[in-house]
Each structure stands twice: as structure tokens, then as C-alpha cells.
Amino acid sequence: MRALILHGADDLRLDEVPDPRPGPGEVVLRVERALTCATDAKMLRNGRHPALPAPPAPYGHEVAGVIDEIGDGVVGFALGDRVVAANSAPCGRCFFCDRERPSLCEGLVYLTGAFAERLRVPAAIVAKNLLHIPDGLAPEIAAMVEPLACAVRKAERCTVDEGGTAVILGGGVQGQFLTALLAGRGCRVHLCDPHEDRRRRALAFGAAETHDAPRDDAGAARVRRATPGGRGADLVVEAVGRAEVWEVAVVLARPGGEVVFHGGCAPGSTVTLPTHPLHYGELRLQGFYHHTPDAVRRALALLGDGASPFGDLLGAPIGLEEVARTLAQSGPKHPVIPA
Numbered sequence: 001m002r003a004l005i006l007h008g009a010d011d012l013r014l015d016e017v018p019d020p021r022p023g024p025g026e027v028v029l030r031v032e033r034a035l036t037c038a039t040d041a042k043m044l045r046n047g048r049h050p051a052l053p054a055p056p057a058p059y060g061h062e063v064a065g066v067i068d069e070i071g072d073g074v075v076g077f078a079l080g081d082r083v084v085a086a087n088s089a090p091c092g093r094c095f096f097c098d099r100e101r102p103s104l105c106e107g108l109v110y111l112t113g114a115f116a117e118r119l120r121v122p123a124a125i126v127a128k129n130l131l132h133i134p135d136g137l138a139p140e141i142a143a144m145v146e147p148l149a150c151a152v153r154k155a156e157r158c159t160v161d162e163g164g165t166a167v168i169l170g171g172g173v174q175g176q177f178l179t180a181l182l183a184g185r186g187c188r189v190h191l192c193d194p195h196e197d198r199r200r201r202a203l204a205f206g207a208a209e210t211h212d213a214p215r216d217d218a219g220a221a222r223v224r225r226a227t228p229g230g231r232g233a234d235l236v237v238e239a240v241g242r243a244e245v246w247e248v249a250v251v252l253a254r255p256g257g258e259v260v261f262h263g264g265c266a267p268g269s270t271v272t273l274p275t276h277p278l279h280y281g282e283l284r285l286q287g288f289y290h291h292t293p294d295a296v297r298r299a300l301a302l303l304g305d306g307a308s309p310f311g312d313l314l315g316a317p318i319g320l321e322e323v324a325r326t327l328a329q330s331g332p333k334h335p336v337i338p339a
Helices: 038-046 123-129 145-157 173-184 196-204 217-225 243-251 275-279 293-305 320-327
Strands: 002-008 011-016 027-035 063-070 082-085 118-121 130-132 165-169 188-192 209-211 233-238 253-261 284-287
Touching: 002 320, 011 320, 027 082, 038 320, 063 118, 123 130, 123 293, 130 293, 145 173, 145 293, 165 173, 165 243, 173 188, 173 196, 173 233, 188 196, 196 209, 217 243, 233 243, 243 253, 243 275
Parallel strands: 165 188, 165 233, 188 209, 233 253, 253 284
Antiparallel strands: 002 011, 027 063, 027 118, 063 082, 082 130
């Protein structure tokens, strides 16, 4: 079969590889749709990622497909079922799983290889994070379940109350997801992004106000003035993944507020934070990574109810041959059709 294989930094090749076969507890999917992702772009630039095996590595992790083969011991699934697979599953036995922190699992099993005609799904993911696609849900929408699950988990752990003010820095896919989730629970969301089209889209996802990205002290002061009393936001979410934006996030929070670092920065990044608002303002700072099986299920339910225009986040469909070029450009997520 044809599959995209990452051989190193900026070295992505469309190779002919053996057809996968399922082992015990596993299934093989015929991939209907995979989605491009900003994380895929980072993997391509760096040639490595914690979720990837050593190169040459199968590539791609957001996927919906049809079950083509079933291994011994699989229950609850049949040939021809339309399913979506999350990109990982926790072990359920380690120190962190015992403490109900599965996103920190020491034995997390990852799924890669979605940019291919067929995909083998590991047994741990089949058991915990392989879900039937609801009738009528398009595969390219269902394949959003993994990134939406990350936003679902973050939004659920934020402490902002109904009627509170949230500032989201970054209007990419995660920023739009978080806008919809926080607006849906009654928050007044301000989304900041340098791109007018993203700001406009955020209004459709429920944002109350949008602003140009605060690039300096004057920009941060401008956004802060837009919050109630000019005192700052109850919640600030960094959804860009750049160290300088992490630093701005702290400036935009009100005393007693919460700052969530949602975007992953480049390896080796450091930040410098002012001590005065942290100490005297009693800010709560939180980092978040990944999703959980519960969040995956809630995300799929949200995709199925059609309350938010998730399809607006997708660009035109592309083939496997176009993935590398597409990831080198900034833009929307694209459905990838392997056939």
C-alpha cells in the first residue's frame, strides 16, 4: 500500500510499504479521511516527536475509517463498521493512571500512520479509544475528535464561572474549539489573533469580541482595557505555542485569575514571567497536555450534535502527494483522501 513515511526533518516520502495485518486485539482500517494538523507540521520540521517512533516513522494521527480486518479477541466491532480512533490510549495501571491522570500515563500507547491507505490500530486503542461514528456524521468531521478532545479536557478543567470573562490568545483550530466550549458554558470570550479571517470565524464559534494579537505592552493594555473594569480576564488561555505569548498571557489575567498554557512550545523554550502579579495577584498557572478517554467520547458527541460550524475549519480535500507541501504552509486543516 501507499503510506507517508517520515525519514527525518523535512524528509517526508510517499513510500510503498507492506499491508498491515492485525494482531490480537487489533483492527486494520481502510482510511476514509485523515486530517492535517499543526502538530504534524512540527513533527515534519523537527523530524521527531514523543508520539513518533524513531525514523523512518509512519505519519499522521487524526483519522476516520472503515474496519477492514479484525484480530483475535476484538469485541464490539465488525467488518465494515465506520469508526474513529483517538491517537493514544493510557495503560490504566501506572502511577498516574492510578491517580486518575491518564494524560500523564507512563505507558501511553500512541497511534501514528493515518496518512496511508490502511492503518493498524493497536489493541490498547481498540479497547479504550476506538469509537463508532454516529450515523450521518461525515468522516472528515469525525476525524476531528482527537484535537477537539484536547480542548474539551482543558475547558472542563478551567475554573471560570458562567458569566466570567475569558481571553483566548490564538485563533487557530484549538482557539476556535475553546471559544465554542467556553462560550457554550456562558463565558464572555475575547479572542485575539492577527488574522482577520480567524477573528471573523471566532464570532461564529461564539466569541463576544475579537482583537488583533497583542504584540507588545501597548497591545496587551488595549486588550486588558476591553475586560470588565479593565482589570483583566478571569481566564486567559494561550493557544499559540510560542514563549512570548505565554508571557503576554500572564499580563492579561486579573488578580485571582487563571492562566492556562495550552499551546506546546518548541523544545528547549523558556519564558520569563513577572513575579509581582504571580505573588501579589495570586494567579493560578496551569499547563495542559493531551486528552483522556472520557474527553474523547464527549468530543465525539459534540461533533455529532452539529451545534458549532466545525466544517468551517476545514480546507479543500487533498491527496497523500500534497500533504508535505500543505504542511509547509500556514492555513486550515485539510482532509486527506488516501485512495
